[in-house]
Amino acid sequence: MVGSSSILTKCASILILGSMILSLDLQVSAQVKVQLSVDTSKPGPKIDRNIFGQFAEHLGYGVYEGIWVGPDSKIPNTRGIRNDVVTALKTLKVPNVRWPGGCFADEYHWRKGIGTRTVTLNPNWGGVIEANTFGTHEFMDFVDQIGSQVYLSINVGSGTPQEAAEWLEYLTTAQPTTLAKERAANGHPVPYKIPMVGIGNESWDCGGNMTPEYYLRQLTIYSRFVRNFNPAQQGNDQMQKIAVGPGGGEARWTEWTDTIMKAWEKRQWSWDMQGLSLHNYTVINWANKFASVGFGEKEYAQILRETLKMEDLITTHSAIMDKYDPQKKIALVVDEWGSWYAPSPGSNPGFLVQQNSIRDAVLAALNLNIFARHADRVRGANIAQLINVLQAMIMTDKEKMVLTPTYHVFKMYVPFQDATFIPVTFNAGTYTNSGITLPRVDAIAAKDVTGKLWLELTNVDPNEFVEIEVNIPGLNANTGSGETLTAPTVDSVNTFDAPNTVTPKPITAKIQNGKLIVKLDPKSVTVVSLGNAK
Numbered sequence: 001m002v003g004s005s006s007i008l009t010k011c012a013s014i015l016i017l018g019s020m021i022l023s024l025d026l027q028v029s030a031q032v033k034v035q036l037s038v039d040t041s042k043p044g045p046k047i048d049r050n051i052f053g054q055f056a057e058h059l060g061y062g063v064y065e066g067i068w069v070g071p072d073s074k075i076p077n078t079r080g081i082r083n084d085v086v087t088a089l090k091t092l093k094v095p096n097v098r099w100p101g102g103c104f105a106d107e108y109h110w111r112k113g114i115g116t117r118t119v120t121l122n123p124n125w126g127g128v129i130e131a132n133t134f135g136t137h138e139f140m141d142f143v144d145q146i147g148s149q150v151y152l153s154i155n156v157g158s159g160t161p162q163e164a165a166e167w168l169e170y171l172t173t174a175q176p177t178t179l180a181k182e183r184a185a186n187g188h189p190v191p192y193k194i195p196m197v198g199i200g201n202e203s204w205d206c207g208g209n210m211t212p213e214y215y216l217r218q219l220t221i222y223s224r225f226v227r228n229f230n231p232a233q234q235g236n237d238q239m240q241k242i243a244v245g246p247g248g249g250e251a252r253w254t255e256w257t258d259t260i261m262k263a264w265e266k267r268q269w270s271w272d273m274q275g276l277s278l279h280n281y282t283v284i285n286w287a288n289k290f291a292s293v294g295f296g297e298k299e300y301a302q303i304l305r306e307t308l309k310m311e312d313l314i315t316t317h318s319a320i321m322d323k324y325d326p327q328k329k330i331a332l333v334v335d336e337w338g339s340w341y342a343p344s345p346g347s348n349p350g351f352l353v354q355q356n357s358i359r360d361a362v363l364a365a366l367n368l369n370i371f372a373r374h375a376d377r378v379r380g381a382n383i384a385q386l387i388n389v390l391q392a393m394i395m396t397d398k399e400k401m402v403l404t405p406t407y408h409v410f411k412m413y414v415p416f417q418d419a420t421f422i423p424v425t426f427n428a429g430t431y432t433n434s435g436i437t438l439p440r441v442d443a444i445a446a447k448d449v450t451g452k453l454w455l456e457l458t459n460v461d462p463n464e465f466v467e468i469e470v471n472i473p474g475l476n477a478n479t480g481s482g483e484t485l486t487a488p489t490v491d492s493v494n495t496f497d498a499p500n501t502v503t504p505k506p507i508t509a510k511i512q513n514g515k516l517i518v519k520l521d522p523k524s525v526t527v528v529s530l531g532n533a534k
């Protein structure tokens, strides 16, 4: 009896082992394979570093606490600007920061934020006190500390052309005018560089509810009088003026783009612009927004489907711009984009506080790839927003700071700044959940200024691993290496207590039969470059 039972046990073990091997086998064969070809013979346009721009509005804890704690704070700071945030942002090589809004910009009066400060209100965002302790000089200092550049948003809604013109004179003139002397007395004798100004913000809505024709009149006036006098910005380095552009793809928005672009084509010498903005948030229902945490796979798929509409939007407005500007002189600047969810429970709804998950990391990668594929026209973009607001890079709570999954994506994409777009072809396959079908894989390639090839590979599928076989003609490398970002669940986030749940891990990719083999985790963002291992 003993003998037969042990035989039975052995048989059962063999069967279990057999079925384990079989299931392992099935898992291996179920791994999705994707062939991807890189065509280095047809380099595309430069991926302008400005598509990795940021946006810091006076909103909630975005500026006050997120950036500014004041020189007397116990939180380590340099001239009132928190050091931990500056260190984190330097790593991102932030190309530009849009400031002071947003809707806030159209109620911002710059004089209240220089010299003796005027305490006022922030009616747009919670009706809270605006102390104006973070003003022009503090912003310039912040941008300088993180090694970035300025994108100023000019008040068209409640300001005047004179107020805006004087702000620019105050900032940029090298001549000893009264305003320049005031700037010097406030600590900055040398003129500032202002590479970009936005003429208004959402002038069709919070910026004054203007018709396209009415806004056009404002644009021509502001464009004429908002001058940059900095002697260093009179040649190739001229200030770019960005006009308010559309906020969607429907008829009223296409009419807006058409009106502005048609007028620009027929413009007189006295006005010009170099960019047209586009705003597009990933929101499914404005009245009942999705939660930023505690969601499932269906909401993961719904949000990613929604975000992919960016492609159509850019295609639609680029086509209108092409009609009037076939040489693509005017940049499309997506200067507000990102996810917009329900306010985090317990937060002030006017402060737009939300969490940031691996879903946002994938969403960021998909949008950045769309911008890169349209690099000939999309030459600027600003994710909303930098700290503690909407799809933020960083979250703070008094002295605590945590980096979000979106921060890590922006860090991984640094090599793509000003790199040359290289076309790739691949069959993306599909991922389906709850009747929603999405491309499973997304990818871009680019050569950086040193000629090094970089690949970004996104696996949207939260369940399947994907093996990418990259075919690179004339491949001159024997290994690939980089970083990958994934997470345990679709709603995984980083918190102050668990800051490394969603954090990039190094990966190496082997070269086999002349092809680079990269294994992608489910719901992951991966950046690899080629090299030669010794």
Ligand code: AHR
Pocket: 057, 101, 102, 103, 104, 201, 202, 206, 336, 384, 385, 390
């Ligand atoms: O980013 C938040 C707000 O969204 C901005 O202030 C406004 O421009 C947009 O509607």
